[in-house]
Amino acid sequence: MTGDFAVWVYLSRTPLLWLTVTLVAYVVADRIATATNRNPLANPVLVAIALTAAVLEVTRTPYATYFEGAQFVHFLLGPATVALAFPLYEYRATVLRALAPMLAALVVGSVVALSSALTLGHLFGVPREVIVSLAPKSVTTGVAMGIAQTLGGDPTLAAVIVMLTGMTGGILVTPLMNLLRIRDMRARGFAAGLAAHGVGTARAFQVDVVAGAFAGIALGLNAFLTAMLAPIAVSFLR
Amino acid sequence: MIIGLTLILAAQLLGEALARATGVPVPGPVIGMALLLVFLVVRDRYARVAAKILPPPLVNGQLEGAGRGLLANLSLMFVPAGAGIVGRLDVLAVHGAALAVIVVVSTLTTLAATALTFVWVSRWMRSGEGA
Numbered sequence: 001m002t003g004d005f006a007v008w009v010y011l012s013r014t015p016l017l018w019l020t021v022t023l024v025a026y027v028v029a030d031r032i033a034t035a036t037n038r039n040p041l042a043n044p045v046l047v048a049i050a051l052t053a054a055v056l057e058v059t060r061t062p063y064a065t066y067f068e069g070a071q072f073v074h075f076l077l078g079p080a081t082v083a084l085a086f087p088l089y090e091y092r093a094t095v096l097r098a099l100a101p102m103l104a105a106l107v108v109g110s111v112v113a114l115s116s117a118l119t120l121g122h123l124f125g126v127p128r129e130v131i132v133s134l135a136p137k138s139v140t141t142g143v144a145m146g147i148a149q150t151l152g153g154d155p156t157l158a159a160v161i162v163m164l165t166g167m168t169g170g171i172l173v174t175p176l177m178n179l180l181r182i183r184d185m186r187a188r189g190f191a192a193g194l195a196a197h198g199v200g201t202a203r204a205f206q207v208d209v210v211a212g213a214f215a216g217i218a219l220g221l222n223a224f225l226t227a228m229l230a231p232i233a234v235s236f237l238r
Numbered sequence: 239m240i241i242g243l244t245l246i247l248a249a250q251l252l253g254e255a256l257a258r259a260t261g262v263p264v265p266g267p268v269i270g271m272a273l274l275l276v277f278l279v280v281r282d283r284y285a286r287v288a289a290k291i292l293p294p295p296l297v298n299g300q301l302e303g304a305g306r307g308l309l310a311n312l313s314l315m316f317v318p319a320g321a322g323i324v325g326r327l328d329v330l331a332v333h334g335a336a337l338a339v340i341v342v343v344s345t346l347t348t349l350a351a352t353a354l355t356f357v358w359v360s361r362w363m364r365s366g367e368g369a
Contacts (some may be wrong), residue, residue, distance in 0.1 A: 004240055008313055025312075044313045045320060048313070048320075049316075049317055049323075050324075053320075064319070066318075067322070070317070073318055074318040076308065076311075076315050077315040078266070078308060079243070079246045079250060079308055080265040080269075080312050081265070081268060081271060082246050082274055082310040084271050084276075085249075085271045085272070085274035086305035086309070087309070088247050088275060089278045089279070090302075096347070098356075100359055101360040105352045105353070106275075106352075106356040107353030108355040109348055109365045112352070113348040116301065116344040117344045124336040124339070131338060132341060134337070134344075136341040137341065141319065143260060143264075143265055146263065146307070159319075159323065163342060164341050165344075166316070166324075168341055168342050168346075176349055177349075182357055187356035190353070191349045194348065195345050195348040196345065198315075198316060199316055200318065202313040205309055205312055209345065212309065214295050216271070218352075223263070224262075224263065224264050228263070
């Protein structure tokens with residue numbers, strides 16, 4: 001008993017254990033997604049997060065300890081974002097032909113994302129500093145936290161809302177697009193990347209490479225445009 | 239694979255440095271993506287020179303392989319941050335169900351508006367070409 005406990009105490013403090021837990025959770029989640037024929041509800045990000053969070057909860061592991069191991073996976077987000085250049089380059093002819101629809105969708109999408117969040121927040125009587133943290137919800141986490149902070153919001157709350165938005169978008173994009181009868185993979189991917197940043201982009205890559213390439217472009221462009229528009233939009237709030 | 243990864247990391251590093259130095263509100267990795275894109279364009283424009291001076295893994299498709307491997311597992315990379323968010327859900331609870339409703343409604347509206355604009359403009363342009 002005490003021997004087992006000593007092994008646990010040792011392992012639970014090494015990065016190896018938590019890195020392995022993260023990977024195993026992802027492998028299991030990915031198997032579930034494949035088994036359900038990539039059903040949007042069996043979103044591997046969502047399932048893997050739920051599994052990992054459950055393990056942390058049951059073992060009463062502090063997040064800081066977990067992150068010691070998980071940081072190696074987290075770190076790869078940066079290089080993966082850089083790697084979006086490959087599909088973008090491979091489909092450059094398709095992308096260049098769609099320049100006008102892309103720019104129009106970017107402006108409309110970015111304005112709708114901001115104004116809908118602000119209007120709904122106002123209607124529901126949400127306090128100002130919370131509305132400000134809601135404003136950049138469609139943008140990738142790092143930029144959203146920065147925007148929320150400059151506008152007087154709460155960066156942690158912004159990060160939670162961003163992740164929630166990503167999950168919502170990643171799960172709902174396929175059923176919504178089917179409902180709207182939009183079959184154009186460029187449009188579907190662009191919308192996923194614009195509204196649901198990296199999580200939407202990950203979903204797009206699961207469905208189609210062209211969708212993924214357009215999602216990646218939308219993710220980058222919207223981070224830039226929202227950072228420009230958010231201060232203007234928030235100034236309309238009283 | 240190491241050489242490909244080195245190039246990707248170098249692009250990110252340069253991107254982060256540029257983002258910090260100029261203060262533009264774009265994440266460093268996104269600038270790194272643009273830099274890598276420039277690299278790919280230049281490499282293929284001067285393919286013969288590139289084949290001579292660049293290490294083989296950067297011109298024989300191995301670089302692209304490393305990139306594909308990263309992107310295929312993009313979902314995995316959100317797990318650590320997501321697991322951290324689960325512990326912070328209390329900040330949402332304070333504000334009740336309103337926030338969840340706002341997030342879902344606003345995200346659906348944004349998805350629909352973006353995709354429909356894309357489809358309409360693309361259809362409008364095509365009909366313009368035909369006329």
